[in-house]
Amino acid sequence: MSGLLCALNLSRRGWQVDVFERSPVPLRGRGAGIMTHPEMRAALAELGIDCSRNFGIPVANRVVLDRGGAQVATRLCPQTATSWNRLFELLIAGFGQIHYHLGKDLHRVVETAVAVEARFVDGTSYDGDLLVGADGFRSAVRGQFLPASEPGYAGYVAWRGLADESEVVPILSQELFDSFVFCLPPGEQFLGYPVAGPNNDLRRRHRSWNIVWYRPADEGNELGELLTDASGQRHELSIPPPLIRQAVISDMRVAAKRLLPPRLFAVIERIEQPFLQPIYDLESPAMAFGRVALVGDAAFVIRPHVGGGIAKAAADAAALAAALDDQASIPVALAAFARERITVGRKFIAQARRLGSYLKYQFASEAERLEAARSADPSRVLAETALLDFLRAPSL
Numbered sequence: 001m002s003g004l005l006c007a008l009n010l011s012r013r014g015w016q017v018d019v020f021e022r023s024p025v026p027l028r029g030r031g032a033g034i035m036t037h038p039e040m041r042a043a044l045a046e047l048g049i050d051c052s053r054n055f056g057i058p059v060a061n062r063v064v065l066d067r068g069g070a071q072v073a074t075r076l077c078p079q080t081a082t083s084w085n086r087l088f089e090l091l092i093a094g095f096g097q098i099h100y101h102l103g104k105d106l107h108r109v110v111e112t113a114v115a116v117e118a119r120f121v122d123g124t125s126y127d128g129d130l131l132v133g134a135d136g137f138r139s140a141v142r143g144q145f146l147p148a149s150e151p152g153y154a155g156y157v158a159w160r161g162l163a164d165e166s167e168v169v170p171i172l173s174q175e176l177f178d179s180f181v182f183c184l185p186p187g188e189q190f191l192g193y194p195v196a197g198p199n200n201d202l203r204r205r206h207r208s209w210n211i212v213w214y215r216p217a218d219e220g221n222e223l224g225e226l227l228t229d230a231s232g233q234r235h236e237l238s239i240p241p242p243l244i245r246q247a248v249i250s251d252m253r254v255a256a257k258r259l260l261p262p263r264l265f266a267v268i269e270r271i272e273q274p275f276l277q278p279i280y281d282l283e284s285p286a287m288a289f290g291r292v293a294l295v296g297d298a299a300f301v302i303r304p305h306v307g308g309g310i311a312k313a314a315a316d317a318a319a320l321a322a323a324l325d326d327q328a329s330i331p332v333a334l335a336a337f338a339r340e341r342i343t344v345g346r347k348f349i350a351q352a353r354r355l356g357s358y359l360k361y362q363f364a365s366e367a368e369r370l371e372a373a374r375s376a377d378p379s380r381v382l383a384e385t386a387l388l389d390f391l392r393a394p395s396l
Contacts, residue, residue, distance in 0.1 A: 001084075001087065001088060001091055001296075001310060001313060002134035002136070002295050002296030002297065002298070002313040002316065002317065003019050003021075003132065003134035003135070003296075004019060004088075004091040004092060004094075004095050005043075005047075005091065005134075005296075005313055005314050005316075005317035006132050006134055006295055006316075006317040006320060006321075007019050007095050007099075008047045008091065008094055008095055008317070009047065009317045009318055009320065009321035010320075010321055010324070011095070012047065012048075013321055013324075013325065015130075016099075017099060018099045018100075018101060018126060018128075019095065019099060019100045019101065020101050020104035020106070020118065020120070020126070021100065021101065021102050021103075021104060022103075022104065022105050022106070022135065022140075023102060023103070024102055024103035025102065026102065027088060028085060033081050033082075033083060033084075033193060033195040033210035034081070034082050034083060034084055034087060034307075034310060035059075035079050035080075035081055035180075035193070035307040035386040036051075036055075036056060036079060036080045036081070036082055036310075037079075037307075037308060037311045037387075037388050039308075039311045039314070039315065039388060040308075040310055040311040040314055043311070043314035043315065043317075043318055044090070044314070046318065047094060048094065049090050049091070049094050051090070054086075054200070054202060055080060055082055055086065056080040056081050056082030056083070056086065056195075056196065056202075057080065057081045057082075057178075057194045057195065057196065057202060057207065058078065058079075058080055059078070059079050059080065059081050059178065059179065059180050059193055059194065060076060060077070060078045060178075060179075061074065061075070061076060061077070061175075061178075061179040061180065062074065062075040062076075062077050062179065062180045062181075062182070062382045063176065063179050063180070063181050063182065064181075064182045064183065064184065064378040064381065064382060065181060065182070065183045065261050065264070066183070066261070067183075067185070067259070067260075067261060068261060069261035069262065069263055069264075072378055073378035073379050073381075073382055074382070075379075075382040075383065077180070077382070077387070079180070079386070081180075081193050081194060081195050081210075082195070082196070083195050083196045083200065085196075085200060086196060086200045087310065089200070103122070104120050104122070104124070105120060105121040105122070105140075106118060106119075106120060106121070106135065106140040106141065107119045107120055107121045107140075108144065109131060109141060109144055109145075109292060111289075111290050111291055111292065115127050115128065115129060115291070116128060116129070116130065116131045116290070116291040116292060118131055129291065129330060130291055130292075130293070130324075130330055130334075131291060131292045131293075132292075132293050132294075132295055132320070133292060133293065133294045133295070133298045134294075134295050134296050134298055134313075135298050136296065136297045136298055137151065137237075137280070137297050137298075137301055138237070139294065139297070139298035141292065141294060141298060142284065142294055142298050142299070145286075145289045145292065145294075146284055146285065146286065149282060149284050149285065150282065151237070151280035151281065151282040151301050152280060152281060152282065153219050153223065153278060153279070153280055154279040154280060154281055154303055154353075154356060154359075155216060155217070155218075155219065155279075155359070155360055156214050156215060156216045156217060156279055156356070156359045156360070157214070157215055157217045157223070157226060157276055157277060157278045157279060158212050158213065158214050158215075158276075158277040158278075158279060158304065159211075159212070159213040159215065159252055159268075159274050159275075159276060159277075160210075160211065160212050160213075160274065160275050160276075160277055161210075161211055161268070161271035161273070161274040161275065162195070162208040162209065162210055162211075162271065163208060163209045163211070163267050163270045163271050164197070164208060164209075164270075165177060165194070165197065165204070165205055165206065165207040165208060165209065166205050166206075167270050168209045168267055168270070169205075171263050171266045171267060171270075172209075172263055172267065176263075177194055177209060178194055179193070180192075180193045180386075181193065181264075182378070182381055182382070182385075183260055183261060183264055184376060184378060184381065185259040185260065186361070187216055187358065187359060187360055187361045188213070188214055188215050188216070188259065188359065189213070189214045189359060189381070190211070190212070190213045190214075190260060190264060191211070191212050191213075191385070192209050192210060192211040192212070192264070192267065193209070193210055194207050194208070194209055194210070195207065195208050195209075195210045196208065209267065211267060211268065211271070212304070213252075213256070213268075214279070214356070214359050215252075215255070215359075216359055216360050216361050217278075223278060225248070226239070226244075226248055226276055226278075227239045227276075227278070228245070229243040229244070229245060230243070230245050237278065237280070238276070238277065238278060239276060241273050241274070241275035241276070242273070244274075244275070244276055248276075249274060252268075252274070253265075253268060253269065256268045256269075279303055279304070279356070280301055280303075281300075281301050281302060281303050281349060281352065281353065282300065282301035283300060283345065283346065283349050284298075284299045284300060284342075284345070286338060286342075287299045287334075287337070287338035287341055287342055287345075288331075288334035288335050288337060288338035289334075290331050290334075291330050291331060291334070292334075293320060293334045293337060293338070295313065295316040295317060295320060295341075296309070296312070296313040296316055297309065297313075299316075299341070299342075299345060300312070300345035300348060300349060302345075302348045302349060302352045303352035303353065303355070303356050304352075305352050305355035305356050305385055305386070306348055306351055306352045306355065306386065306388070307385065307386030307387070308348065308386070308388050311388060312344070312345070312348055315341075315344070316341055319337055319340055319341055320334075320337050323336045323337035323340075324337075344391070347390065347391060351390045354375060355375060355384060355385065357371065357372045357375050358372035358373065358375050358376035360372070
């Protein structure tokens with residue numbers, strides 16, 4: 001989506017833009033729920049994308065449940081929960097298919113004084129005035145220009161999944177299904193909220209409940225076990241959901257029964273294929289290299305607690321286009337863009353790390369434990385998770 005956001009911003013300013021997607025098949029089902037923000041809606045409106053109809057599900061209330069299921073904190077916080085698929089549909093419809101190329105796995109970038117060339121694994125190549133690396137978490141562009149910058153494991157994983165509204169409401173109640181629900185076992189965080197059902201179905205009784213459960217996992221032993229499939233192969237960084245061992249899923253369900261309220265455990269029981277997401281982050285020291293720029297997750301991998309990845313990607317794209325408007329020289333424009341967005345990226349990284357600071361079972365010092373306890377306070381969790389108020393503060 002970062003690539004499409006950049007493409008839309010640039011093409012609307014008269015640039016001829018081509019988007020090269022690594023996947024050989026159309027992207028579908030990537031991720032589940034996305035909490036939206038006014039900044040994101042404003043960025044889409046600037047691109048002429050209408051989010052006023054069939055965009056998502058209004059979520060007004062936030063609730064924290066204790067181990068017994070009682071509400072221990074509440075907060076009114078109106079937002080809209082949309083889905084990765086719905087947002088991608090809007091962006092690809094805005095850009096079109098003619099200049100959107102599937103199956104283009106980048107091999108190398110070659111720069112000259114007057115152009116930049118992208119060479120792909122299939123033997124094809126394309127040149128242009130500017131290349132934007134919007135190729136995400138495993139960015140090949142970043143790998144070439146910043147080979148020492150690798151995502152760092154945060155020390156915990158997220159179990160994710162979707163449950164059907166028709167099955168969940170009798171367990172939760174309609175009120176909780178329609179809310180942003182949290183539970184905070186020691187050193188952990190569970191959250192759930194409504195999203196569209198299959199094929200962006202927003203009708204009542206046809207929607208889904210998106211769950212995320214953050215749990216610490218030691219990098220040396222536990223993470224390796226979680227990422228090892230039934231054949232004994234250890235997967236790097238992540239594991240495809242169908243390859244997660246049943247014993248690992250069973251252990252997760254046993255922990256859910258022990259740690260979560262009965263109705264949240266009952267929801268997890270009804271998720272047929274949960275998937276596992278090790279949490280990483282990465283802070284790139286640079287975002288511009290002559291005629292090459294990094295945007296979105298290619299530049300900064302941010303833990304999910306901020307819930308602002310798309311908003312940040314949209315702002316990256318708008319800032320890139322604006323910098324190119326202001327400067328006659330592309331390298332000079334990209335350098336100005338990088339100076340601005342690195343500052344913002346560092347704010348996102350710092351906020352996300354703070355929000356995840358209590359997702360561990362052991363602490364290096366009493367001071368660290370006390371600071372983490374403050375971040376884990378239910379009222380603070382409700383006031384800070386998936387919100388961008390920190391961007392308006394002068395500093396962190």
